[in-house]
Amino acid sequence: MTKRALITGxxxxxGQYLTELLTAKGYAVHGIIxxxxxxxxxxxxxxxxxxxxxxxxxxxxxxKSEPDEVYNLAAQSHVRLSFELPIYTAEVxxxxxxxxxxxxxDYQRLTGREVRFYQASSSEMFGKxxxxxxxxxxxxxxxxxxxxAKVFGFWQTVNYRESYGMHASNGILFNHESPRxxxxxxxxxxxxxxxxxxxxxxxxxxxxxxxxxRDWGFAGDYVEAMWQMLQQPxxxxxxxATGQTHSVRDFLNAAFGHVGLKWEDHVETDSxxxxxxxxxxxxxxxxxxxxxxxxxxxxxxxELVGMMVEHDLELAEREKRKRG
Ligand code: NAP
Ligand code: GDD
Numbered sequence: 196m197t198k199r200a201l202i203t204g205x206x207x208x209x210g211q212y213l214t215e216l217l218t219a220k221g222y223a224v225h226g227i228i229x230x231x232x233x234x235x236x237x238x239x240x241x242x243x244x245x246x247x248x249x250x251x252x253x254x255x256x257x258x259k260s261e262p263d264e265v266y267n268l269a270a271q272s273h274v275r276l277s278f279e280l281p282i283y284t285a286e287v288x289x290x291x292x293x294x295x296x297x298x299x300x301d302y303q304r305l306t307g308r309e310v311r312f313y314q315a316s317s318s319e320m321f322g323k324x325x326x327x328x329x330x331x332x333x334x335x336x337x338x339x340x341x342x343x344a345k346v347f348g349f350w351q352t353v354n355y356r357e358s359y360g361m362h363a364s365n366g367i368l369f370n371h372e373s374p375r376x377x378x379x380x381x382x383x384x385x386x387x388x389x390x391x392x393x394x395x396x397x398x399x400x401x402x403x404x405x406x407x408x409r410d411w412g413f414a415g416d417y418v419e420a421m422w423q424m425l426q427q428p429x430x431x432x433x434x435x436a437t438g439q440t441h442s443v444r445d446f447l448n449a450a451f452g453h454v455g456l457k458w459e460d461h462v463e464t465d466s467x468x469x470x471x472x473x474x475x476x477x478x479x480x481x482x483x484x485x486x487x488x489x490x491x492x493x494x495x496x497x498e499l500v501g502m503m504v505e506h507d508l509e510l511a512e513r514e515k516r517k518r519g
Contacts, residue, residue, distance in 0.1 A: 201262035203227040203247065203295060204269030208375045209315070213266060213418040220422075225260035227269065247291025248283065253298035257310070264425050266313045267295050270345075273379060274319060275403075275470050277341035289344030296355045296363070303361075311425045312363040314352040317345045318410070318436070318477050320367065328480035330434050331367070338472040349432075356430050364424040369410040369436035369479040371417040372499060374506035381443055382411065385450050386503040390511030392461055393454045396518075400461055403468030405443040408476045412437045413494035413502075423488040436479020437492045449500040454508065 200217050204210045205226025217224050223241070230244040243256045247269050257265075270288040271277065277284040292314060299310050321329045322338035337343045349365050356363040376383040381402070391397035412435075420435045447458035484490045494502070 197221060197223050198264070199223045199225065199260060199262045200264045200266065201225045201227070201257070201260045202266045202268060203245075204267075204315075205242070207268055207272070208373060208377060208414050209268050209371075209418055209421075211375055212373070212415050213268070213421060216418050216422060225256075225262065227256060229269070246287075247294060248286045250291065250294030250298065253294060254301050257298055257302040258305075261308075262310055264311045264313070265295065265299060266315075266421060266425075267292055267348075268315045270315065271341070272377075274339050274341045274474075275468070277339050277344070278471055281340035284340045285344045285347070287344075288341060289347035292348030293351045296351055296361070299361070300355065300359055309362065311430070312352070312355070312361060313421050313425055314348055314363065314365045315421075316349045316352070316365040316367045316432070317342065318367060318369040318434075318479060319474060320346050320349060321477065322474050323472075324474075324476060327476060328436075328438060328478045330480040331432055331483055338474050339470065342474075353432070362425070362430045364427075364430040365432040366417075366421050366424055367432060367434045367479075368417055368420075369412065369434070369477055371412045371414040372503065373414040374503055375414070376503070382446060382500075382503060383507075385443075385446060386500070386507040387510070388461070389450045389454055389456070389504050390507035390509075391514070393456065393508060394511045394515045396511055396515060398461065399463055401463050401465040401468065402443065403465065403470070404473055405447065405462070405464070406475075407473060408440045408442045408478070410436045410438070410440050410477050410479045411446070411496060411499065412492045413499050416492045416494055420484055420488060420490045423484075423490055427487070431487070433484045433488065434479050434481050435484050435490065436481045437496070438479060438481060439496060440476065440478035441496055446500065449497060450504050453501055453504045
């Protein structure tokens with residue numbers, strides 16, 4: 196029988212890659228999108244409007260989509276923005292997860308069907324890290340309203356597993372990027388600027404803290420791990436990471452270097468882009484995912500940077516041609 200999946204945040208970076216993966220596996224994929232423009236009509240085939248900030252129609256959506264698996268990817272996912280919108284972020288990213296879990300519990304009670312649940316947890320939860328590399332046993336020390344909301348969602352997921360026997364798993368994913376990455380995250384902001392600077396559409400790029408270190412992988416690899424978690428006989432929590440850490444400075448070197456430019460000639464620091472509290476160093480240990488899921492990352496750092504720069508260079512060339 197065709198398996199059915201429901202993805203919240205289906206139009207985000209990961210939602211797009213996961214949809215492609217599940218569709219290729221023969222799933223019927225349904226998705227939830229936020230209602231940004233009320234009154235625009237039908238969301239489309241297998242797409243439903245819902246806002247995790249209130250979630251009143253989640254049970255109805257479950258009844259319509261009848262999923263075997265739910266992937267909760269929707270979130271206010273911007274860390275810096277979460278300092279400006281802490282309560283909204285807590286509502287969507289934190290309590291929103293609880294709303295999805297509660298709706299699934301109601302749905303299971305009403306129908307007697309099993310629904311497997313994936314929660315998009317984050318390496319941001321490690322924050323001011325206690326040990327390096329970070330694994331499933333590393334204590335959390337969240338450093339932003341976003342990270343606090345993700346810690347709430349993480350523990351609610353564990354609680355629904357332990358209290359109600361739900362097949363609910365957390366993927367603690369470290370940063371993962373792609374040409375589909377949102378434009379305000381640092382990697383994409385850099386590669387978009389590299390493309391535009393290279394073709395002469397832009398001269399300067401403003402950034403915040405270029406010393407921060409992240410464990411950057413490719414989003415296409417990471418959605419495989421999400422799916423694999425829900426295929427296990429038992430639910431569990433897994434770190435998903437490359438095990439390699441690079442600074443924003445390293446990313447700048449690789450991205451500008453890819454097109455023969457020096458980042459020092461173009462980058463300016465802007466104190467408005469600094470965060471009230473920073474996560475200085477993330478580096479994940481994905482041994483458990485390797486051993487239990489058989490997962491490993493395929494795309495390496497240099498390849499990832501090259502893929503993003505090439506994509507954004509083409510966008511810039513198109514923009515230049517359009518301008519004439
Ligand atoms: P993303 O591109 O920001 O996607 C998030 C999606 O959630 C967007 O489609 C967004 O819609 C939707 N959304 C936002 N507010 C909503 C609301 N109130 N109700 C319903 N939907 C809402 O993020 P991503 O990079 O794909 O990441 C997917 C998930 O993994 C997120 O939960 C993120 O926090 C988490 N995560 C990401 C990473 C990473 O490095 N990418 C690492 C660890 C964890 P709009 O675009 O219309 O706002
Ligand atoms: N966004 C951004 N913009 N970040 C900058 C900038 C800038 O202009 N300049 C420096 N940075 C630094 C940030 O201070 C941070 O240390 C690092 O670049 C990465 O920032 P982001 O790309 O915004 O990602 P993030 O690590 O804060 O959060 C992302 O990864 C998390 C997983 O660890 C998001 O996708 C989160 O949703 C995700 O959970």
